[in-house]
Amino acid sequence: MKKFYLTTAIDYANGSPHLGHAYEKILADVIARIKRLQGTETRFVTGLDEHGQKVQQGADAEGIEPQQRCDRIAEEFKEILSTLKISNDDYIRTTEARHKKVVCELLQKLYDAGDIYQDEYEGFYSTRAEQFLQEKDKVDGEWPEIFGEVTRITEKNYFFKLSKYQGWLVEHIQGSTDFIKPDFRKSQVLEFLKEPLNDLCISRPSDRLSWGIPLPFDSGFVTYVWFDALVNYVTAAGFGTDEFSDYWPADLHVIGKDILAPPHAVYWPIMLQACNLPIPKQILAHGWWTTSGAKMSKSTGETVSPLALADQYGADAFRFFVMREMTVGQDAEFSLERFSSRYKGELGNDLGNLVSRLLHMCHQYFDGIAPDQELQEEWEERLQERWQETSTKVLQLFEGFQFHQALEETIGFVRAINKYADDRAPWKLAKSDAPEDVQALRTSLGTMLEALRLANDLLAPVMPGVHARICKCLGQNPVEKWEGRLDWGRHLTNVKLGEKIILFPRD
Numbered sequence: 001m002k003k004f005y006l007t008t009a010i011d012y013a014n015g016s017p018h019l020g021h022a023y024e025k026i027l028a029d030v031i032a033r034i035k036r037l038q039g040t041e042t043r044f045v046t047g048l049d050e051h052g053q054k055v056q057q058g059a060d061a062e063g064i065e066p067q068q069r070c071d072r073i074a075e076e077f078k079e080i081l082s083t084l085k086i087s088n089d090d091y092i093r094t095t096e097a098r099h100k101k102v103v104c105e106l107l108q109k110l111y112d113a114g115d116i117y118q119d120e121y122e123g124f125y126s127t128r129a130e131q132f133l134q135e136k137d138k139v140d141g142e143w144p145e146i147f148g149e150v151t152r153i154t155e156k157n158y159f160f161k162l163s164k165y166q167g168w169l170v171e172h173i174q175g176s177t178d179f180i181k182p183d184f185r186k187s188q189v190l191e192f193l194k195e196p197l198n199d200l201c202i203s204r205p206s207d208r209l210s211w212g213i214p215l216p217f218d219s220g221f222v223t224y225v226w227f228d229a230l231v232n233y234v235t236a237a238g239f240g241t242d243e244f245s246d247y248w249p250a251d252l253h254v255i256g257k258d259i260l261a262p263p264h265a266v267y268w269p270i271m272l273q274a275c276n277l278p279i280p281k282q283i284l285a286h287g288w289w290t291t292s293g294a295k296m297s298k299s300t301g302e303t304v305s306p307l308a309l310a311d312q313y314g315a316d317a318f319r320f321f322v323m324r325e326m327t328v329g330q331d332a333e334f335s336l337e338r339f340s341s342r343y344k345g346e347l348g349n350d351l352g353n354l355v356s357r358l359l360h361m362c363h364q365y366f367d368g369i370a371p372d373q374e375l376q377e378e379w380e381e382r383l384q385e386r387w388q389e390t391s392t393k394v395l396q397l398f399e400g401f402q403f404h405q406a407l408e409e410t411i412g413f414v415r416a417i418n419k420y421a422d423d424r425a426p427w428k429l430a431k432s433d434a435p436e437d438v439q440a441l442r443t444s445l446g447t448m449l450e451a452l453r454l455a456n457d458l459l460a461p462v463m464p465g466v467h468a469r470i471c472k473c474l475g476q477n478p479v480e481k482w483e484g485r486l487d488w489g490r491h492l493t494n495v496k497l498g499e500k501i502i503l504f505p506r507d
């Protein structure tokens with residue numbers, strides 16, 4: 001049976017992981033966790049893009065083999081995944097034998113079909129930078145110093161017939177409402193496709209670039225960049241094995257806006273179409289994080305790496321922040337002030353305080369045994385109605401990738417629980433022996449426990465660790481599927497509650 005197959009871009013193995021890489025994995029992870037909570041079998045894959053000139057140059061500069069450098073960088077990236085609680089099912093590296101085999105198979109297929117051909121390429125070449133240049137690389141009409149001597153050379157290379165499929169692609173994109181998200185990006189891609197496509201140069205001579213996959217039909221050349229990298233998505237879906245049809249076509253590729261057009265929205269669908277393979281159902285292009293050095297420095301002048309915040313404040317707070325702060329598809333500014341304000345406000349004051357004061361009262365008044373909701377008065381009804389509205393809305397927002405709003409709604413509900421507490425004032429009720437006050441005290445704490453249980457289940461995909469800790473306090477198992485867990489009324493009556501905890505400590 002077809003499963004939900006979800007991927008991220010594979011990161012370049014030419015530097016250390018940064019906020020942009022981390023965000024994309026978190027975004028995709030949240031989507032994968034939502035799918036699983038909805039009961040959909042899901043395969044979530046991320047990985048590393050290891051070939052290319054920069055990787056080779058980096059290794060040369062260190063005096064080591066490119067593979068050795070990639071192995072080290074892969075460990076760094078994998079460590080970040082584990083720190084950030086990314087639940088990927090596979091990690092694909094483009095230097096793996098399984099991947100090289102698939103790349104060669106597809107290249108051969110396209111070559112045999114006549115969609116890949118050899119031609120001469122003429123252009124300006126910088127020997128120092130070892131790259132072809134374009135007129136736009138000139139500054140004030142001159143080649144900048146860094147390129148050294150620039151000469152006009154001709155080079156034989158292999159080309160892929162992109163142009164042959166342009167009409168088909170335009171028609172497909174125009175006719176689909178889901179293929180490219182957000183919608184404004186679809187318009188940009190169609191705009192890009194108004195110009196005739198040039199065929200894509202897919203090779204480099206091996207004497208100029210040795211760190212790549214040799215073309216199966218000409219060992220004097222290696223594949224170049226996209227023909228290698230994009231294929232990872234089908235490799236990781238098990239191309240050539242029985243399980244391939246369980247995963248392919250991909251349901252969702254999560255990528256950044258810089259690699260939408262042309263790579264993912266043009267090259268990739270055309271490559272697949274030319275190979276007679278179905279194309280992905282959806283591509284989600286997120287925006288970019290920007291960090292201005294000034295804003296990311298502490299008052300001492302010391303600069304802080306965004307990823308260091310995950311170590312200092314916990315992966316869950318970091319995940320919450322990036323999902324809460326960025327509107328998927330738009331750019332956002334990452335600043336310490338913004339992080340700190342969300343951490344202290346929504347996490348500390350709204351959620352953290354609710355958990356600690358509620359547990360404190362349950363221990364103080366009921367020896368840590370969850371009381372029943374005996375009454376159903378106006379206050380309780382209002383909170384329950386609010387829950388109905390919140391849960392319906394949040395699930396819809398999740399569907400539309402509107403995570404910042406979904407979190408705003410969820411935290412809004414947490415605030416409504418705090419408001420309910422202020423209105424019911426259990427600490428005042430606890431001072432009275434009148435039977436109706438005793439009942440109201442039981443009800444108020446029982447209601448707050450139930451409301452917290454529900455809010456916590458909605459937070460699970462974004463803050464899995466905090467979710468599990470709150471579950472433990474409430475004597476619950478972490479949620480695996482939402483079905484049945486999002487309805488008001490499970491009641492935690494008579495459950496033995498855990499001790500009071502501080503979820504988001506102040507430093």
Ligand code: MSP
Nearest residue numbers: 009010011012020021049229230255256287288289
């Ligand atoms: N290797 C290619 C992708 C090949 S996919 C078949 C690549 N690698 S990358 O390391 O440069 O970028 C990986 C992902 O991180 C991309 O989707 C890119 O958009 C994203 N980001 C890199 N910097 C970013 C920000 N500052 N903010 C958000 N995401 C950005 O491209």
